[in-house]
Amino acid sequence: MYKALADPTRRAILDELQDRSGQTLFELCVRLTGKGFTSTRQAISQHLAVLADAGLVVLRRQGRYTFIDLDTSPLQQIYQRWRVGPCESDT
């Protein structure tokens, strides 16, 4: 999962999904291209596989579309592991 976050394109995918969850692969590709990313569909697809493997994304196949949903809950592990106090923001 940490490895999944290591790639800028994958983080951009998460950003994009946060902005609009439930997109199709094609839609995602178009949007990322619009944001200056040069990745091909296959590249994105591979990234999604990694993200899905990490549990950060859920793939939902329906007809000829694959809808992609964001799931940020695995990220809580990070906090639980190193106790990043979301409340220690004083000073």
Add this chain to the structure above:
Amino acid sequence: MYKALADPTRRAILDELQDRSGQTLFELCVRLTGKGFTSTRQAISQHLAVLADAGLVVLRRQGRYTFIDLDTSPLQQIYQRWRVGPCESDT
């Protein structure tokens, strides 16, 4: 910074520092070895450079020792970026 978290050994270093911050490189090596890691001193040193670069660790040179302090605050970026609710830990 995300790349810094991508390596298991580096995460182990953060774990170890959380357990006892302010260790020296040598101390850290011994402890990690004891925990089953096979990394050499140089390897650890390189990992520390990456972690320091990410701001997750602060190196404090003093005499012939280098003390290493943990700083988890950069991790907050993760929460701020994807809004992982630290309070949605119900059920």
Add this chain to the structure above:
DNA sequence: TTGACATGCAAGTAACTGCTTGCCTATCGT
């Protein structure tokens, strides 16, 4: 001052990662 200790620096190597390319399958519209 001299030897031992703690660490830094740099180059080479092996493994991994991300990307491309080319082709295949499945679904929808007409």
Add this chain to the structure above:
DNA sequence: ACGATAGGCAAGCAGTTACTTGCATGTCAA
């Protein structure tokens, strides 16, 4: 049924990363 669309799979290439090896620097104790 047939063409077009949405996506999957796999092999090969290139850039990156982690690790090792060897040597250099600086500090402390006697």
